[in-house]
Amino acid sequence: MLQSSTLQFLRSLKKNNNKPWFDANRPKYEAAKADFIQFIQRVIDTHGKKDPTIHNLVAKDCLFRINRDIRFSKNKSPYKTNFGAAMNRGGKQTTSSAGYYFHLEPGQTFTGGGIWMPGPEFLRKVRQEIDYNFDEFRKIIGSKKFKSVYGDLSHEAEYKLVRLPKGYEADNPAAEYLKLKSFIASIEIKDADLTSKDLVKKTVNAFETLQPVVEFINQSMEG
Numbered sequence: 001m002l003q004s005s006t007l008q009f010l011r012s013l014k015k016n017n018n019k020p021w022f023d024a025n026r027p028k029y030e031a032a033k034a035d036f037i038q039f040i041q042r043v044i045d046t047h048g049k050k051d052p053t054i055h056n057l058v059a060k061d062c063l064f065r066i067n068r069d070i071r072f073s074k075n076k077s078p079y080k081t082n083f084g085a086a087m088n089r090g091g092k093q094t095t096s097s098a099g100y101y102f103h104l105e106p107g108q109t110f111t112g113g114g115i116w117m118p119g120p121e122f123l124r125k126v127r128q129e130i131d132y133n134f135d136e137f138r139k140i141i142g143s144k145k146f147k148s149v150y151g152d153l154s155h156e157a158e159y160k161l162v163r164l165p166k167g168y169e170a171d172n173p174a175a176e177y178l179k180l181k182s183f184i185a186s187i188e189i190k191d192a193d194l195t196s197k198d199l200v201k202k203t204v205n206a207f208e209t210l211q212p213v214v215e216f217i218n219q220s221m222e223g
Contacts (some may be wrong), residue, residue: 001199002039006032007106007191010081014106017077029066036083036104037063042200043102044087047207051214053089054099062087081105088113089218096122098183098217100207109194111206112150112186115217122221127165127178129220134174140212149209150185153177159184183217185210 009032013022022029041059048055064084070076088099100113118126130137140146141153159182164170168178177183187206193199 001197002104002194003032003035004195006035006104007194010083010104011106013079014081017079017081019078022079033063033066033083036085039200040085040087040102043203043207046200047087047100047204050208051211053218054087057087059085082108088214097221098214100210100214101186102203104194106191109189109191110186111189111203112184113207113210114153114182114184114213116182116184118182118221123181126183126217126220127168129216130174130177131168131172134177137174137177137216140216143212145209146185146213149206150187153180153183153185153213155180183213185213 005028009025009028012025013029016022016025037059040062044054044057044059044062048057062085064080064086066080066083068075068078068080070078082103082105084104085102086099087101088097096118098113098115100111102111103109115122115126155176159180161179161181164172164175164178168175172178189199189202193202196202
């Protein structure tokens with residue numbers, strides 16, 4: 001579970017996204033960050049028993065910086081209004097291996113994972129593996145557990161091509177998955193659940209459900 005004070009800090013930061021306020025409230029930030037770290041470490045320690053590729057991860061090394069890169073952004077707010085942690089065999093590097101993610105933001109919290117926008121060579125390998133072994137892939141994402149937790153991988157427009165990539169025919173049974181540019185799945189978590197003692201259990205269940213997808217993707221990229 002997370003402390004209600006952690007959620008309150010993020011709500012206040014959203015209303016006061018400026019350096020003077022942040023500096024004045026740095027002790028609250030440090031306390032909220034420590035609370036999030038301890039939660040992520042519990043998730044790692046628990047799910048790491050099932051997925052050995054993450055069992056040695058240290059939570060503080062999985063967190064993303066709260067400072068925003070505003071160099072090329074019209075939004076000059078200096079801070080993110082969330083805590084995020086990526087857990088995979090590459091640490092926070094989510095473009096070279098699939099893994100798990102937790103995004104803490106009051107009203108917009110979600111968890112899940114997969115791989116977001118892999119590079120061209122990795123993307124080619126994942127698509128090739130899905131094409132060659134679509135029966136296996138379909139069995140994973142069509143399982144009762146996966147469908148009950150996630151429904152499907154995300155098919156949002158930002159993660160998907162309009163047309164099939166070159167080399168694939170329109171009647172390919174895997175067509176809708178071969179169009180994907182990211183292979184991710186997520187579930188929303190209500191604010192009330194964030195302070196529940198079942199939060200670790202709920203998160204670990206989401207990770208366990210996603211693990212076969214993570215393994216499929218990572219194996220494809222090793223080829």
